[in-house]
Amino acid sequence: MVSEKLFKELNEQLNFEYESSNIYLSMAAYCASLDLDGFENFFLVQSEEERFHASKFYNYINEVNGRVKISAYDEPQNEYESLLDAFEIALGHEELVTERIYKLMDLAQEEREYATISFLKWFIDEQVEEMNMFNKIIQKIKMIGDNANGLIMLDKELAQRTFTPPTDTDVNQ
Numbered sequence: 819m820v821s822e823k824l825f826k827e828l829n830e831q832l833n834f835e836y837e838s839s840n841i842y843l844s845m846a847a848y849c850a851s852l853d854l855d856g857f858e859n860f861f862l863v864q865s866e867e868e869r870f871h872a873s874k875f876y877n878y879i880n881e882v883n884g885r886v887k888i889s890a891y892d893e894p895q896n897e898y899e900s901l902l903d904a905f906e907i908a909l910g911h912e913e914l915v916t917e918r919i920y921k922l923m924d925l926a927q928e929e930r931e932y933a934t935i936s937f938l939k940w941f942i943d944e945q946v947e948e949m950n951m952f953n954k955i956i957q958k959i960k961m962i963g964d965n966a967n968g969l970i971m972l973d974k975e976l977a978q979r980t981f982t983p984p985t986d987t988d989v990n991q
């Protein structure tokens with residue numbers, strides 16, 4: 819059985835995923851202001867992915883008979899010094915998400931809540947991918963430096979990103 823404390827933490831993470839979606843939307847808008855359509859697309863897809871993460875928490879909490887509560891969140895940062903600045907903030911944010919997922923897992927393990935442990939495993943793997951993805955782009959932006967051609971090439975690469983919910987996991991799991 820999921821305890822009230824664990825429900826509260828799961829619900830907070832649900833809201834944090836929506837907040838993450840909003841943060842990435844602000845980064846998409848920043849890239850749009852620089853006319854970098856590929857970078858904008860990258861963050862729009864990331865924003866969509868975070869809503870998908872939130873919906874997984876939403877469905878799980880309901881499935882184990884919890885009560886989802888939607889909360890307000892702070893206005894995201896809307897101005898960034900540079901692309902590198904935005905991506906470094908994004909990486910820092912994902913590191914924070916990873917910490918939060920680990921804490922949730924600690925609590926689920928303390929409570930021997932095996933269903934929740936199983937549910938959270940997907941997020942643990944997902945966070946490895948998220949941090950790796952941001953790290954790689956940060957390295958590329960650093961390599962590009964002031965090279966406009968390099969920036970245009972990376973913009974084209976990021977324009978290819980699309981959102982496809984994983985087929986091996988069901989949102990309604």
Ligand code: MG
Nearest residue numbers: 835838868871
């Ligand atoms: Mg997420």
